Amino acid sequence: MRRAWIVVWKDVLSERRSKETLNALVFFALLLLFVFQFALGPDRARVEAALPGLLWIAFVLAGLLAFGRTFLVERENDCWEGLVLAPGDRSAIYLGKLAGNMLLMAMVEAALLILFALFFSLDFTAALPALALVLVLGTFGLAAVGTLFGALTAQLRARELLFPVLLLPAVVPVLLGAVTATQTVLAGQPLASASSWVTLLAAADVVYLVVGLLTFEFVLEG
């Protein structure tokens, strides 16, 4: 855990100082919301019907930007070699990177929710506890696969192309579960009524995490 923690500490500190990814993501989120508002217009019923899908499209697109950069920082000054040569269990590096991505996505998702509420005059307050659980489960699945594929493609020349091509099909179960559960929650229904989707989400998270832990060593070695 100490080794995973130091990876999170390093990534958070670097990001806090450079703000490269966070600035880009917040700006991207703003652009996305302008596009959504332009496309949907002032019709509130239309917005509410499309909202769960829009939210997750925004999260996935932000994730594509964020996860793809996770390991690019390790290419600078050959730090990747240091990670490969570090003695001990490599899964600590994966867990650290995953936790860093979760933190980053939590900030972006919070910003997006606030912006959605402002742009579309929505009130998420009543649904917030259940919505938070769905967001955590969905984001974990996205980040677990995104972190692994971010490492897998970081050393490739065509990484910008390959990363989304690999990631998007892999996260389909997460998206199905997350969008449906979000729809249920935002409609004011109890989360229990979407329990099968929540179970799918949780199961996908476990599978992605285990696959990430088991394969990361081979991915890092290249």
Added chain:
Amino acid sequence: MVQAQHLRKTYGPTRVLDDVSLTLVAGEGVTLLGPNGTGKTTLLRILATLQRPTSGSLSIGGVDAVKVPEAVRGAVDMVGHGSWVYEDLTAIENLRFWTTLGGHDAARARLKGALESVELDTVADQRARTFSAGMKRRLALARVLLGRARLLLLDEPFTGLDRAGRKWLAEFLLAFKAQGGAVIVATHSFDAGAGVADRVSILAGGRIVLDRPAASLALDDLRRLYDELAAGPVIAS
């Protein structure tokens, strides 16, 4: 400490290393000379377990480093072209990261001590982004000091260093050897490289074409041999 036997490395049809054998005992230093593209960096990367040889065997500290690279990694450190420095972290934060990741004691006093050893203690809290190439190399060597490496591999460590920096690095390597560490330096710099070596090897065309005790070679002889063996004959136009 190191026993490499008949190492070969090919990339498709291109043979980069061809039957390279090298032995190194604790406290010994080898300077590896050779023109660009002769496989020096590839050899260092294989010795560091960053790459696998196509064939051949490599034993480090009696452990098969090809079959179980993870078993020797704590004993090997490398300072290559990149210095493993995170630009947005300070010098001491960089050391804290690598030391903790390596499972070593990362107490501030210990990290400061390592920075003092490489004469970077006055800039301990400055971001690495502001450092020169030489300072980044010193920071990388401070990282080496904090680990438990017994084999240190350096790729062109003298490049970009001024006279004082070269002298300092040579002294650092001599001290590392004196403590029982083994050092392999791949370099173009004859005088600086030979100064830290017990043996000098010349790598040409993927093969070690000369391996002699450094004491048996005067610098002029070494240059002449290098021209003959590595660079090939000069054809007058």
